[in-house]
Amino acid sequence: xxxxxxxxxxxxxxxxxxxxxxxxxxxxxxxxxxxxxxxxxxxxxxxxxxxxxxxxxxxxxxxxxxxxxxxxxxxxxxxxxxxxxxxxxxxxxxxxxxxxxxxxxxxxxxxxxxxxxxxxxxxxxxxxxxxxxxxxxxxxxxxxxxxxxxxxxxxxxxxxxxxxxxxxxxxxxxxxxxxxxxxxxxxxxxxxxxxxxxxxxxxxxxxxxxxxxxxxxx
Numbered sequence: 249x250x251x252x253x254x255x256x257x258x259x260x261x262x263x264x265x266x267x268x269x270x271x272x273x274x275x276x277x278x279x280x281x282x283x284x285x286x287x288x289x290x291x292x293x294x295x296x297x298x299x300x301x302x303x304x305x306x307x308x309x310x311x312x313x314x315x316x317x318x319x320x321x322x323x324x325x326x327x328x329x330x331x332x333x334x335x336x337x338x339x340x341x342x343x344x345x346x347x348x349x350x351x352x353x354x355x356x357x358x359x360x361x362x363x364x365x366x367x368x369x370x371x372x373x374x375x376x377x378x379x380x381x382x383x384x385x386x387x388x389x390x391x392x393x394x395x396x397x398x399x400x401x402x403x404x405x406x407x408x409x410x411x412x413x414x415x416x417x418x419x420x421x422x423x424x425x426x427x428x429x430x431x432x433x434x435x436x437x438x439x440x441x442x443x444x445x446x447x448x449x450x451x452x453x454x455x456x457x458x459x460x461x462x463x464x465x466x
Contacts, residue, residue, distance in 0.1 A: 253286045260300035275324040281350035290341040309361045313341040337387035338403035342368030355380045358387040362465045390416045404458035405432045
């Protein structure tokens, strides 16, 4: 049965957008994408109305759908231009990938949990996101066969950035990732030449860990 997106859901999304504005999200494309995309579609039905609270919520495989502010913050940092080639590492529910696509990115998204990969791909295709490319594999290796990328976004906590991901950036490209173990600092890295990078430390967040390998459906 098709999930409903009713007036209450839409009203709650408007309130969420206002909350994000108050927290400092200024990118109108990002705010419009969050205002238009039904976040409750990406969660179990019991979370239909909690979906529009500004908090992370549980999904399968001991993972979470990130807090809307976190999604908006990372997307705004990426400064997406139309048709930017973006590599997302950690598809999860698929919500971040959908927001990236709505703001104009050409999205390549990688998920290590087989069940999440299938669920996110099925949902996003049903929602009409036919341009997103989905991959089930170890995200710590990136996606070298489609490199270089304009932007790379890591949606899980890294102790440090794997060099292999920096190698897959274009010169002038940007990588955003949360770095740390117990808590993470959001880091922006801009590739200024083939061998040089400019690193900026930003706000603190809390993410699930960025793990090697893949997990098959049991």
